[in-house]
Amino acid sequence: MIQAKETIENQHGEHSKAFIRNDQYNFIKDQTKILLTAQTSTNDVEVLHVLKHLAYEKVQNLFPVLTEKQKKILQPLVQIKELSEAESFLEQLQPYLISFKAVTEQNLKKLFPKAKKLKGPNTEIINFHKTSYLSWTESSNLRYLVVELNDQLIGLQGSFTRSQKQGICKVCNHHSEVGLFVAKTKNSGNEQFVKRGNYICQDATVCNGNIKTLDSLGEFVGQFQR
Structure with missing residues (x-):
């Protein structure tokens, strides 16, 4: 897993009247x-x-x-x-509505320093005002996520295997078409890596439309930061 944090700057010049996530x-x-x-x-x-x-x-x-x-x-x-x-x-x-902060090529390099040929999300089809996290797939089953929590951008990289059955998404807590996201993270107290994962929506747009609290999203991200 590749994971990093970066303090978010107001790259959109967000209008001060926006107050709803x-x-x-x-x-x-x-x-x-x-x-x-x-x-x-x-x-x-x-x-x-x-x-x-x-x-x-x-x-x-x-x-x-x-x-x-x-x-x-x-x-x-x-x-x-x-x-x-x-x-x-x-x-x-x-x-x-508060827009998700701009994710530039420079942001992505800092969040995923080992991904040399990272394409990034297709920003032309994303409504950033209806977004709590970004998610896109590269190299067939390699899934990237960029999450905005506590004024920081957090990057997660892992494998994503689509499920043949519907299930409960760990991020939005809705019943939908899901897949298993698995990433490596350092085990607490030593340098060994362990795999952790959870089922999340296959379609990030659907997931973002179902999120009614950031608590579950924070818990999902947190399991990879132990």
Whole structure:
């Protein structure tokens, strides 16, 4: 396994108004679906009122600090009654999504110093505002991952074997088409290498669309850093 860290600089010149990460956006989107389902399953006004404010409270708890303006941006969540309103609300959040930091050729060289012919991800097809981690395959079964955690870029390299059956992804915790990612890491306390791995989504775009918390992604990365 090749693994490295690099302090992230704001290479995108990210607009200061952006405050919602991809995983937080996915969580908010999930709450809108819950509220829409509630609208069709009950006519109890009091129950709907409680569900709306519970959803808003959960969303607020995603953020350590929210300005009054940011609270107003999220407030329409409690007013959602129809699909069109949910779609409009989610569309209005788009300008406030934080982009995954730019990954340059220089970044990749530092993250994967032993990979001499690294091509890198196809950035033209990636929506960086809907991304919590990058993943791409080279040389048939060689999988590379770049993860952004705690203001650092972390690079992982390992083998990837597609599974013939669906399973639970270790990163997004959803049932999907998965594959076994295996990488070598130094055993704790000595210089010996051991193999560790877990099942993750075959399609990183699908996975990024399902991530509602960075906790599992952090645990996945952490097993290769012991």
